[in-house]
Amino acid sequence: MNVLWILLLPMLGTLVPLLLAKQSRSRNAWGTAAAPALALAILLSTTQSVFSGEVLLQQWQWIPLLGLDLTLRLDGLAYLFSLLILAIGLLIILYARYYLSEQDSMPRFYSFLMLFMTAMLGIVLSGNILQIWLFWELTSISSFLLISFWWHKSEARRGARMALTITGGGGLCLLAAFLLLGNIAGSYQLADILEQGALIQQHSLYPLLLVLFLLGCFTKSAQFPFHFWLPNAMAAPTPVSAYLHSATMVKAGIFLLARFYPALSGTELWFLLVSLTGLTTLLVGAYLALFKHDLKGLLAYSTISHLGLITLLFGLNAPLAAVAGVFHIINHATFKASLFMAAGIIDHESGSRDMRRLNGLWQFMPITATLMMVAAAAMAGVPLLNGFLSKEMFFAETLQQHLLGALSWIIPLLATVAAIFSVAYSLRLIHDVFFNGQPKGLTKTPHEPPRYMRLPVEVLVLLCILVGIAPAMLVGGLLNSAAAAVLAGNLPEYSLAIWHGFNLPLLMSAIALAGGVLMYVKRKQLFDFQSALPGVDTLNIFEQLMKQLTRGAEKLYNWIDNGSLQRYMALLLTAFVILAGLPLIQMDALGGGRAEIPIDAVNATGAAMLLISAFATVVWHRKRVVALLMISVVGLMVSIAFTRFSAPDLALTQLSVEVVTIILLMLALFFLPHKTPKQSEPSKVVRDLGLASLVGIIVGSLSYAIMTRPFTTISDFFIANAKTGGGGTNVVNVILVDFRGFDTLGEIAVLGIAALGIFKLLTRIPVFKPSSDGEGRPWARERHPLLLATVAQSILPLALMVSIYIFFRGHNLPGGGFIAGLITAVAIILLYISQGVDWVKARMNIEYQRVVAVGLLIAFMTGLASWLFGRPYLTSWFDYFQLPLFGEIELASAIAFDLGVYVTVVGATLLILASLGKMTTSYRPTHKEQL
Amino acid sequence: MNHWLEWAVAFFLLLGGSFVLIGSIGLVRMPDFFTRLHGPTKATTLGMGGILLGSIFYFSMSPETLSVHEMLITIFLLITAPVSAHMLIKTALHHRLKAVEHTQGEQELKRGQAFASKEGNRSETPDD
Amino acid sequence: MLAQVIFLVFGMISLALLLNLWRLMRGPSLPDRILALDTMYINSIALIILYGLLMGSPLYFEAALLIAMIGFVSTVAVCKFLLRGDIIE
Amino acid sequence: MRMTPRFSWLPTPYRSLLLFVIWLLLNQSLALLHLFFATVLAIGIPWICYRFRDPQPLIERPGLALRYILRVFADIITANAQVAVLILGPVKKLRPAFVRIPLDLQHNLPLTILAASVSMTPGTVSADIYPSIEHLAPDEPQPQRWLLIHVLDMDNEAELIATIKSRYEAPLKEIFQC
Amino acid sequence: MNHLILVPILLPFLTALLIMLPPIHYSAQRRRWLSMISTALLLVVSVVLLLTIKQQGLTFYALGNWQPPFGIIMVADLVSCIMLCLTAFLALGAISYGSAGEDEKGSFFHPLFQFQLMGINGAFLTGDLFNLFVFFEVLLIASYALLIHAGGKNKTRATVHYVILNLTGSAVFLLALAILYGTLGTLNIADMALKVTQLPDDNLMLVKAGALMLLIVFALKAAILPLQFWLPATYASASAPVAALFAVMTKIGVYALLRVFTTIFGEQAGPLQGLANSWLWPFGLATMLLGAIGVLASQDFRKLVANLVLVSVGSLVVLVAVQNTAAHAAVLYYTVHSTLICGALFLLADLIATQRGKAQDRLVAARRVNQPVLLGTLFVLCAISVAGLPPLSGFIGKVMLLQAAFGANGQYWLWAILLLSSLLVLIGLSRAGSTLFWRVSGMQKAEERVQPLQLFAVLWLLSASLLLMVFAGPLTELSFAAARQLADVLGTIQSILPGSGVLP
Amino acid sequence: METLFALCIGFLTACGVFLMLRGRTFPVVVGLTMLSYAVNLFIFASGRLNLKGAVVLGTSDSYADPLPQALVLTAIVIGFAMTAFLVILAIRARADLGNDHVDGSMPAPRHAKRERTK
Ligand code: NA
């Protein structure tokens, strides 16, 4: 339970500042501090058992199928990091109370900070590697929010995005590494993985895994060449820098190196990748730090350098080096956090961080200056301070390794060079800021900070001194247990004494101190040399890179997707040609051996007419009216084909749909140009012709292949059961209203919806009403020719009669509700054509959308009625009744269903055609009318 | 099978088919739109009547039924053919189609075209 | 004998249809084309009735009836379109 | 001339009769059931459709009407034979013409029947009835209207006009009493 | 027989009709409430159905009491039930959002919305290939009509493309159906799976042609490269609730792929087994990458979200091609996650656009949103989830996807492209977020505020991401169970066609 | 006959596809209509051709396959609904966008495009 609370309390703590938002700033700070303080207390309560080597474990099932169980694991390493996170976190909370101004939203800051703390604790306490990743990414997110806290500053936004991009990318690599790791080890539990070091290192995927893993660690820990995000993250408020960029987040990568040390280290590859990266980073960071004029910039590069140092230590594949690494983690956290906070104080109280302007601050803030001097000295590795101890160990370790064979001496040499730089920039930090003449152009007079703002710095500096003097007493146990965890129990002999006698490491330290002082004294030449080099503005480069990436993406995307439907269609059809054509090519023979029906002259004539008129439609497609007439012939021939090949129902439907379509197209042509301009380039026409021919050839061949193959189908069932089970002799109709009635229900729904959609399309459409036809003739004078009007009125009853006839016979003979509905609708449309909208509206004022709804409802309810009899939806019913005089009659539920179809069709057709017709009248569809 | 009926069927079918064909020949042969209109309007209608009569007789040959519903198609064609012709010739007037050269009553044609298209002056009488 | 007659008439109707198509393609004016199409519709009725005779089946009657109706309505609609542009006004 | 029907439930009796017959034609049956349906529909459909009908003069002389129909039928057959000959004959010898016939009839229904009869019979096609009275205000007097016809082969214009007026227009005036 | 299976289709249908008729028809409030209540009820029904099926196993409903393979059947298995629940959940969010005023910007919003649901649910439930076509058409026609809701030039332009492409797609669907019917002689999916095993060699390639044509159709619906072109403009221009609902539309394509290519051409299909995989794999990867590039390239936020949809589609399709239980389980989990979160993003985009004045959702400096804290928080949460960052559901989805690829051919391609596209998405989202909320020009604030119903809608959809995370254990188990059921083709055939005898 | 039938289907498809590839809405509508004819005939043909088998019970002894006919009926109706929607959409696009190009705007001529990129 204990370990859980260490994580849970800060998590709950994210809410505290939000809840206290209305309270005073101090209360907010104290309230926020309460949760981590309590967590710290719990952590301290476990000291005994952790130091004794116990591993506290807690586990809950979460996603067993992914191998992701919530596991908390507190060992020495986790203890060390938790301690750093919580303790320094508390100091930061206190510090931030004074650092943040009135304009800054304190609840937001504290909430983000607590979120970050939770994430960090999550990483170090996790006992499951997927869970580690979960918290790992959470640190990226929360640090993004913290870096961009002053979002109105452009460099804050950019810095945050840069950090997120780099660490996010690294996080993805880490995920891949973890998945590989889990897969190799057969478990995602940390404990299992740490035991499988040998297995993992022998696996063929180990190199890939390691590279991915290190990419994750190095990006987070700002190792070269990913280091550049860290200086740019300095746009964040200083408490953030002090916390994230010195003590915690940048250490997350280091933490992982330490955490997986037993499983991954010890190989040649590990050494090469880790130690060389660390060494490079150590040098690059130290060198660049010297030339930064920004206080925080200098600290940032120094952090990079120290992180490189720690990385190098872990890369040396030596147990003692690992111990030194752990030790330096502690020391770096203390002195760097205090330095950042002190820098923040200077910034806060003097209004600047530019060391070219900050001079002689000793006279204004002696206490702060003293504190900073001590911390800087610790950073430089001055004896009696904690930094000296770990640096000493570091030097010793660089001397112990023989990894580069005969060239192994390079490592201690370069380490010393880095140390010289380290001393030089530390010296600059002190001298340039606190002495070196008078301040230049500061906006306010610097002064000491409030009492409690300095307190965190004081505490940390005190620790630097105390650890420096009595290391074994103060951090002996901590280091011991942490190092033991890193080394999986194989702790080497080592001593934390201040004095190891005169030895090579001490000499290296001395050289570093002396060299550093000398270098600082001679800094002028170095600075001149550096300023002669071309400056590298990483932020701008990154921004430019991102812009180029975006622009490149845009260009590529627009090149692929140029917004032209013709291209989309061509691609769709090409896909068709390839996918449908390939199997055809693989086929042995197209024909399937089924005997063909002989061709007769009449059918040949029909086919010829069909082909000619289809061809004519294409040829004349730009003369739209002519094309329409030609395609009517095609439609007519198709209907005749249906009749010829024993499908009277199809012919009827095709014919009735045909007429409605022609009316529709005629209506539409009024609002569209009558001619299509010639626009396609010849090459495009050729391409289209080719594509169309290929599609045609494939479809025709497929059809031929099917028709000439023998066949067995479920249709025999329909023929056998139409009369006995469906009560009708027209099998097609019985299929429609009974066997597959659900299709029909969907089909009339489509029709109804289309009608609604069309009404919607016509609502409030801007009318464009041509005053003359395509040739420029004004329209004819007579709106409603007399003969047509009279005849249309006489045809109506006839058509109604025919449609009733067609309706009722449908079940047993060709016909049915759909065709009947279209006949009725056409008869009414004929009235619209011959008499106009006003005339019809005066005699019949129906909202057709309601007719559609009623029709659908009838069909729907017919289906539902079968539930009353405990039957599935749409179960049909029919029976024969013997009536006196009339004889036998059949009643069937199919009739009711067909009635629904009929009403829907009438409603939908009229809604479509009449709405379109009404566009030029005072009854135009508007939205209000419908409301 | 009733022999007489069979003859009747053959007769009417042949008669109808001939007239239908003649109507279409007219459509192709005649020199201008107005003369072309006559064939399809009249000959074809009659031809259809013949074929439909043939069909009526044919289906009446089978013993149990008297098939007369083809009458309905005939009625329909008789009602609609003049209207179609009327609409077509109105369109032709509106489009000012030329009549073949030796057509008599040129002014009547002109006047008809004028009335088809003229806007306004609705009560004007077609007097010279 | 009847079968031969029916085939003969089939031939006549087919020829008539082709003639219609010729006029439809040839034009020259739109009314000419519409007239040709209207005639084609009517001739198709004959064709379908003949199919009915050939099959000895009355199932084709409705298709013929329907063509009579749609031929008329589409002809009227196209003419109205050419006359007034707006077919429902 | 009478424009309003005798029975409101049976506004158009001849049309009802026609529908009654058509229903029986369609179903090809004289069974009691169909007779019953035919009656219902013959009454019901005209009743529904009556609102979609402009008032027209009613047939006052049904006998005459029947005779007129038979005459037109006979004319169709003879006229068609003539037209067939003309179509197959030499095209050059045709004497096409446009002719204008003054109209005595005024109402839409008789005019329509006249125009239709003319279209179906002797080598003539009705082209137009003008002027149109569509835009006429209700109080304006009706102008003299004309029937424009196209003749395929015209012999004598006056004779043709006289034939049409006497053979078709006069009986229609009689039938509708207008 | 359990009528419950049919309710997800019938309920929205009836609701749509009732909304069009008096007395509901008359008042906007009544229309809204009926629509919302009905959708909530739909969710309840879907969940109950899911629980029932989980207990009883696969169940089917024979419409008209005509037994398969002759009649049309609706099949409820875990996969379809999960999709039903997803749709209802999403729809409730979308309809709530729409009821805050968007619905009155054009006619028939609620009926069309319900019709759309009917079509979608029908497509999920049907066990008949032609009936699937019909429901596709129902949902398509409703989507056409919804797409133009509230009007505007962009909508019209996008709709023209969308409609024409889909009409072509429908034609291909019909051709494919005809080929399959003409060779297999049946339309029932389970029966087709059975008939495929008895196919004469002569017909093999014909069936393959039909199947690959179906692949085109579903790829078009799912928006797989090179058939994805309709998607960005369509989704970016649609009215917010419509776009949110559309988030599930591409998933219908993925679902159909899963259904057809694991059942009909599943393990029993012999030489035709898994015939789509070699196509789906590369094109899925390409789609994913293109979507990620699109996220970077997008000049406005809605287009960015539309491209996020593409990314998710690409990931799903690749996994469909992997064709193992873990992959299909991942597909299911990830589908639910990505659909809901994309829906939430579309709604959120609308809220942001409304508050940014003229700039709308374009990624340029503009006036500050009125409620930066609220919208910003929502944005961050949505972004975290959709980018696959922890702790929201996206991260679980991503882990599932990556894990499922273990052992697949070309696993590293998938990993590389998936991770790369994740990075690109992260970059794109951080750019979008910082532009939308932080690049402020002028101090003028808009007056628009988020309405309660709108807020509810976004929170509702976002809460899904949280629930998917918290209950990830049982939900992944459910996904695996569903995937196992899906893969058990022989079992499916046995339960639908019990008389079909023992298969080879 | 099957050959002829397949030829017609293929030719109609090709014509329809060609028209659907045009740049204006109206030819696309016409092309779509043509393609629908082809597709309907194709579905119909999947039940194999039969000259003498209208599926009305009691009128024949070898019936055509009724199922494709029913499918075609559904396809015709749905096709009609879709065509209608597309037609009206074309009108709407013309009204909203001022032209009847499928992309809602005239594509710039090629040489003009090249100049712009220069
Ligand atoms: Na200075």
Ligand code: NA
């Ligand atoms: Na109009």
